[in-house]
Amino acid sequence: MIADLTDFRISSGPANARLARHSNVDTTSPHHTDHALMLAVRDGELDALGELFERHHGPLYGYLGKLTGDRLAAEDIVQTVFQRMLKYRHTYRDDGSFTAWMYHLARRCAADYFRKHNAAPAATDPADLQEYADARPNAGDEAGISDDHAFLHRALNRLDRDDREILLLSRFQELSFAEIAGILECSVGAAKVRAHRALRELRDVYFQLQKEKTT
Amino acid sequence: MNCVQARDRFAELLDQRLEGPVSGDIRTHLASCPACQREFASLRDTLDRLDALPAAKPGPRLRANFYAMLEDEKRSAAAAAPVAARRRPTPGANVWRWILSPLAAGGLLALGFVAGHYSPQRTAPVTIPATSSPDQATQQELADLRKKVDSMTQLVGYSLLQQQPAGERLKGVLAAQNLTQDDDQLITKLISTLALDSSTNVRLTALEALYQHADKEVVRAGVLASLTREQNPLVQVSMIDFLVAAKDREAAPTLQEMARSDKFDRSVRDAAKRALVQI
Numbered sequence: 001m002i003a004d005l006t007d008f009r010i011s012s013g014p015a016n017a018r019l020a021r022h023s024n025v026d027t028t029s030p031h032h033t034d035h036a037l038m039l040a041v042r043d044g045e046l047d048a049l050g051e052l053f054e055r056h057h058g059p060l061y062g063y064l065g066k067l068t069g070d071r072l073a074a075e076d077i078v079q080t081v082f083q084r085m086l087k088y089r090h091t092y093r094d095d096g097s098f099t100a101w102m103y104h105l106a107r108r109c110a111a112d113y114f115r116k117h118n119a120a121p122a123a124t125d126p127a128d129l130q131e132y133a134d135a136r137p138n139a140g141d142e143a144g145i146s147d148d149h150a151f152l153h154r155a156l157n158r159l160d161r162d163d164r165e166i167l168l169l170s171r172f173q174e175l176s177f178a179e180i181a182g183i184l185e186c187s188v189g190a191a192k193v194r195a196h197r198a199l200r201e202l203r204d205v206y207f208q209l210q211k212e213k214t215t
Numbered sequence: 216m217n218c219v220q221a222r223d224r225f226a227e228l229l230d231q232r233l234e235g236p237v238s239g240d241i242r243t244h245l246a247s248c249p250a251c252q253r254e255f256a257s258l259r260d261t262l263d264r265l266d267a268l269p270a271a272k273p274g275p276r277l278r279a280n281f282y283a284m285l286e287d288e289k290r291s292a293a294a295a296a297p298v299a300a301r302r303r304p305t306p307g308a309n310v311w312r313w314i315l316s317p318l319a320a321g322g323l324l325a326l327g328f329v330a331g332h333y334s335p336q337r338t339a340p341v342t343i344p345a346t347s348s349p350d351q352a353t354q355q356e357l358a359d360l361r362k363k364v365d366s367m368t369q370l371v372g373y374s375l376l377q378q379q380p381a382g383e384r385l386k387g388v389l390a391a392q393n394l395t396q397d398d399d400q401l402i403t404k405l406i407s408t409l410a411l412d413s414s415t416n417v418r419l420t421a422l423e424a425l426y427q428h429a430d431k432e433v434v435r436a437g438v439l440a441s442l443t444r445e446q447n448p449l450v451q452v453s454m455i456d457f458l459v460a461a462k463d464r465e466a467a468p469t470l471q472e473m474a475r476s477d478k479f480d481r482s483v484r485d486a487a488k489r490a491l492v493q494i
């Protein structure tokens with residue numbers, strides 16, 4: 001596990017090259033890059049992780065909720081991810097990308113979770129789906145939209161876990177495909193092909209579910 | 216361009232990360248092929264729905280748990296800090312390395328050189344670790360160093376230059392434990408014996424006697440310094456065991472090197488690897 005973490009490599013894009021390399025930061029300032037904050041954490045300013053948590057736990061939780069189909073599991077995994085950031089802070093690299101690192105850790109933690117629960121995501125609890133639907137502003141206006149969301153959730157959960165994972169990761173515009181490939185430990189070409197295949201699969205399942213509903 | 220070729224490249228068309236124009240070939244094909252238009256539209260539609268899928272919001276428990284965990288970690292980091300501070304400028308290891316290094320690979324020639332020509336007054340300043348400032352602690356360190364070198368030459372004179380039989384030297388080690396009141400003097404004797412004695416048996420006995428002083432940094436540093444010049448795998452493994460028992464994290468770089476280097480016996484490399492996990 002430790003080796004996995006320290007071996008994690010991603011090719012830094014030009015965006016990373018611009019990132020601050022100094023970690024003597026005022027961690028209360030909103031203007032620091034994620035990278036600068038994480039370097040500060042690595043150097044012992046643990047409070048800087050609070051700012052990173054505030055910035056990232058929402059999207060990370062949303063991602064894990066969709067990946068696992070289980071809200072409690074998503075909360076546990078987010079907690080574990082930030083715990084590991086602290087524990088393995090010394091392995092964070094000068095030329096790292098914080099977001100890519102975070103999703104790399106999240107992938108490991110989610111894999112642990114799936115191993116323990118030995119599970120494809122549990123059949124989605126309808127109450128969960130309702131909550132997802134309700135989270136949307138103006139929910140309830142059109143029952144059709146929350147229906148749509150429920151179908152899409154169900155379609156997502158029918159995909160292989162790997163397909164769901166790469167598809168969700170590929171929708172994070174702040175992650176480059178090089179970073180996604182780094183997270184998944186495959187080549188950039190393979191990551192692109194797999195993401196597109198997963199999209200076609202999702203489309204097929206989704207429209208199949210729609211068709212079943214109307215007949 | 217045919218349909219298969221065009222669809223192979225839909226991923227590029229759908230990926231917003233790509234900047235710049237996508238090849239005109241695909242657009243030309245799409246404009247003229249209703250089947251591919253439908254295929255493309257359905258994928259675009261699915262992606263739009265996926266992006267529009269609202270993410271659930273975490274409950275308040277998550278934030279509370281996170282900050283509780285962060286506070287825990289800060290407390291334990293603060294508790295560990297004094298230990299780190301105590302260990303950081305560890306002149307102990309440097310002192311021993313300095314004392315032992317001129318005695319490279321054993322041999323009376325080197326020992327004679329030390330006893331006869333090394334003047335600590337002349338050489339000591341060179342060996343002050345670059346990271347230390349010449350403060351009071353360093354002055355003290357220097358004084359200790361001189362004392363050690365003095366007792367070192369005494370020991371060399373006593374146990375090696377006189378070429379006593381190993382049995383006598385062994386007795387010397389054992390007797391020293393009982394007779395010597397002064398811990399510092401005893402430790403100096405034991406470590407010097409560990410580093411220099413030609414008998415495996417005597418070196419192992421000295422190491423054994425050092426266990427009860429393993430909590431002292433100067434002892435751990437002495438064993439570590441001796442390890443780097445020890446040739447016998449049996450003694451090497453015993454020294455590694457000692458460092459593990461003493462939980463000497465300063466030994467990690469040396470152990471890492473040993474674990475990797477094929478200069479060392481397999482049993483030694485394995486012991487170093489195990490030790491790295493345990494310290």
Ligand SMILES: [Zn+2]
Nearest residue numbers: 217218248251
């Ligand atoms: Zn076509």
